[in-house]
Amino acid sequence: MKRKDVFFTGLMLFALFFGAGNLIFPPYLGMEAGKAVWPAIFGFVVTGVSLPILSVAAIALAKDGVQSIGNYVHPLFSLCFSITVYLAIGPFFGIPRGASVTYEMGIKPFFNGNGGALSLLLFTIIFFAIVYWLSLNPSKLVDRIGEILTPILLLSIAVLCVAGIIRLQNPLQTPAEKYASAPFFKGFMEGYLTMDTIAALAFGIVVVNALKDRGVHQQSAMVKATIQAGLIAGTGLALVYIATALLGAKMSINGPFANGGDLLSNAAALLFGSGGKLLLGVIVALACLTTCIGLTAACAQYFHEITPNISYKAYVTIITIFSLVVSNLGLNQLISLSVPVLTMIYPLAIVLVVMSFFHRFYKGSAKTYGMALLFTAVFSVYDGLNAFGVETKWLEPLLSWAPFFSVGLGWVVPAIIGAIIGFVLDNIALKQHKTA
Structure with missing residues (x-):
């Protein structure tokens, strides 16, 4: 397999991982951690980067994705756990959250924060129409995401973060109470909210199928190419997490901010004026769109495999419509509902993945x-x-x-x-x- 194909597969995987949570949680962590930003973001990277890449590698080693790993316990556990994972990262939380974050950070600022329920509904209809169209042919994901959308996303993030780190000379603040005593462990827990370790259980099979479409069929070659793509994606994620956390730490003196999205919006406006809204809008739209496409494709592929009588296209339709409805609940409601569920699922996913090695x-x-x-x-x-x-x-x-x-x-x-x-x-x- 050509190195170029592995590289763009890695960029695709980065874009699939880098969605709503990856964008809004690291800068808020940086703001709250202040002087303790380095141990906190290191803990975040462990759950936000290392564990997801291990999960992708575990899927490549298995024959049938997350279901194979779950079968080590019991077929019934495997089925229940797999369905729970796909529903949590897909239409219940992950996909709707991506649309909500895009609206809150990429669209609402242009209405001066006054966008209502109707504008959210109209936006989500357009958003999910694009997700639907781009998810219909999963074999094109590397071409559409890895080669086109990801480079634009990375360039946009680099412009915002580099400008912030260079131009903002504010001293780092005293850590908030929850980061004062054990910043590494708090950062580790915050990494749960990205959903990447359980998302990796779904994305792993997307990567495997993408590599198969490029002629990789031998198990050893598949594992090697998957790990290489994972390292490329992991490097990108770690750099972005560190950069956005440092940006958040330097912006803390300008706060308080309600969430990471609010912080990034203010940082973009402070650094680039009105053009900052547009820059942040591009970053958010690309980050969340690529993740939602990947999650939709992964969920549709999985449910089609366990119920072949229902077509892949039908599942894409069901997932996008359901996600559209859920996304109109609003970002804060989605986050408050997803945190307890992720807190329950994440440790099980981590133990299962680690034990599989x-x-x-x-x-x-x-x-x-x-x-x-x-x-x-x-x-x-x-x-x-x-x-x-x-x-x-x-x-x-x-x-x-x-x-x-x-x-x-x-x-x-x-x-x-x-x-x-x-x-x-x-x-x-x-x-x-x-x-x-």
Whole structure:
């Protein structure tokens, strides 16, 4: 395979990843972290870059994408988990959020912030008409996104961030309370909100299919090309996250800002005047459009595979119409609904992906996978219920023993303990079977 094809596949993957959350969360993190911006953004990069690239590699190693990885646990778990992942990153949260962010940051500023429900509806109709058209032929995604849209996106982001870092000489502020004691772990948790680790479980198959369309069919060549494309995408993401976080840190003195979108809007206006609105509009539109196209294509491909009697085109139609309706709920409502769900799903996805790389070590033991995920689920469901506002204080004495519990990562050590218990139980059962 030509290096050019791998390079543009990597750019396509970058654009698929780089959507609404990737644009609005790093600058807000930078604003709140202030002097602690470096450890905070490093934690963000771990969940926002490293884990998604590992997920893409895991999909390339598997035969049938996320469903194959889930089958290590149980076919029923695989089906339920896969559907949950695709619905969460697709029509329920990921795709509508992309349209809402585009409107809030790219369109609404031209109405001086006074755009109403009708203007949002009209915009989303146009937005999803474009998404629908460009999603109908997934084999053209590399050409349309990797070779055309991504370079424009990267150039636009570079202009905004470089100008901000050079021209804004404001001193960094004292970190906000939540970044004062454990900025790395807080940044790690903020990386959940990009949805990229679970999105990678869907995008992985898009990359694999794109490489197949370019003549890559051998498993070893596929894994190598996928990892190379992932590294290209990961490098781009890390650079953009660091740059936008630094921009946010330098803009904090001009705040407060309601969210990362508000911060970037003010930064663009401060740096480029009225032309800044146009620049930011281009960045937001390209970032969110490319991600929504990729998510629509990935979801439609998956659901078509599990129900072949319904065509890919029909699923594209269903997903775009449903996403259009949900996107009109508004950005704040979508974020408030998505955070608890992501808090529950993310740890399970991380454990499943990481364990798939050590599959041979425990010979694919279903008990090892199952116990690790069970222990993880106890803590991730607790954190998710907390995020929903459900009263869970009575559970704290039972769970607070876990390291990192106070920073929302209490599931890490229990996942390891669960895997060890499952591995031991499987070996005991195997020995009993041999002696029987």
